[in-house]
Amino acid sequence: xxxxxxxxxxxxxxxxxxxxxxxxxxxxxxxxxxxxxxxxxxxxxxxxxxxxxxxxxxxxxxxxxxxxxxxxxxxxxxxxxxxxxxxxxxxxxxxxxxxxxxxxxxxxxxxxxxxxxxxxxxxxxxxxxxxxxxxxxxxxxxxxxxxxxxxxxxxxxxxxxxxxxxxxxxxxxxxxxxxxxxxxxxxxxxxxxxxxxxxxxxxxxxxxxxxxxxxxxxxxxxxxxxxxxxxxxxxxxxxxxxxxxxxxxxxxxxxxx
Numbered sequence: 001x002x003x004x005x006x007x008x009x010x011x012x013x014x015x016x017x018x019x020x021x022x023x024x025x026x027x028x029x030x031x032x033x034x035x036x037x038x039x040x041x042x043x044x045x046x047x048x049x050x051x052x053x054x055x056x057x058x059x060x061x062x063x064x065x066x067x068x069x070x071x072x073x074x075x076x077x078x079x080x081x082x083x084x085x086x087x088x089x090x091x092x093x094x095x096x097x098x099x100x101x102x103x104x105x106x107x108x109x110x111x112x113x114x115x116x117x118x119x120x121x122x123x124x125x126x127x128x129x130x131x132x133x134x135x136x137x138x139x140x141x142x143x144x145x146x147x148x149x150x151x152x153x154x155x156x157x158x159x160x161x162x163x164x165x166x167x168x169x170x171x172x173x174x175x176x177x178x179x180x181x182x183x184x185x186x187x188x189x190x191x192x193x194x195x196x197x198x199x200x201x202x203x204x205x206x207x208x209x210x211x212x213x214x215x216x217x218x219x220x221x222x223x224x225x226x227x228x229x230x231x232x233x234x235x236x237x238x239x240x241x242x243x244x245x246x247x248x249x250x251x252x253x254x255x256x257x
Contacts, residue, residue: 032178033247036187039155039177045096046107047074047089052100053114059086061155061179062128067186067208069094069179070152071132072108076117085122090132091184111138128152153213155179155186163191163206163225168216171231175203178245188249189225192242193234202239205246210254228255 032038039061047055056076063069071088089110099105112135123129130152155177163172172193180187186208194201206227215222237253240246 031243032245035180035182036178036245036247037181038190039179040159042179042181043156046099047110048100048107049110049112049114051113055110055112055114055117056084056087058094058108059084062088062152063155063186064153065151065213069181069184069186071129073154074110074117076122085117085120086125087117087120087122087135088129088132089136091181093136094181094184096181110136112136128154158189158213158225161225163211163227164216165230166216166226166228167230169231171227171229171234172204174225175242178205190245193239201242203242204234204237204239204253205249206254207249207251207256209256210249210251212257228257229253 042058043060045058047057049055056074059073059075061069061072069091071090072094074087074089075084076087077084089108093110094108096106097109099107116135120135159174159177161174162170163174165171172191174189175192176190178187178190179185188205188207189211191204191206192201193204210227210229212226213223214226216224216226233253237250
């Protein structure tokens with residue numbers, strides 16, 4: 001091997017090694033405990049049935065005041081979100097599996113034919129149903145009874161919301177919401193505290209029972225998440241790195257409502 005070939009070989013090996021290291025670094029960058037998902041990462045995952053018919057995609061998750069996932073919103077039909085119909089899929093049907101023919105991608109598999117969705121009107125986006133639709137349940141089965149409530153929220157609308165403490169001080173934003181599909185619940189809200197622009201932000205896993213969605217001023221337009229914690233407590237707490245998610249919320253920092 002002449003000198004030119006040796007230099008080329010060494011350069012190639014170095015490039016491959018650098019690529020392997022970079023890939024490993026990228027894989028280790030975001031660490032999420034098994035069974036916990038970013039709600040934002042679930043949005044857009046497709047729905048199919050046992051016939052492998054394409055039914056649509058997950059548009060959102062709907063939760064109640066206790067952090068329980070009541071149902072997922074399936075967006076069916078339409079083009080680029082226009083003209084689509086919405087269906088309330090029971091939380092029990094939100095089970096991730098490998099996409100047929102492409103195990104690197106995930107899908108939700110539900111018990112309904114495409115024709116049923118085509119011939120069903122679905123629901124209005126501005127009028128969330130209080131319970132999921134029974135059309136997704138196998139024949140002869142029924143949905144478990146759940147208390148009717150008007151306090152339902154779409155997770156996508158909660159993400160990015162400002163967080164204040166009981167003193168009315170701004171203490172951060174909801175960066176994402178971490179959920180467990182197996183337990184059909186919100187595990188915690190992922191709150192950023194500090195400046196993300198300067199890289200000084202740290203993150204906290206806020207438990208559901210420590211957050212209230214309300215207005216401290218009495219104005220309906222001034223609704224925020226409110227938690228009982230002081231800025232000094234957040235300043236002195238270690239918090240978490242933005243890409244390393246705990247398996248449990250920070251229960252010792254935030255007082256239950």
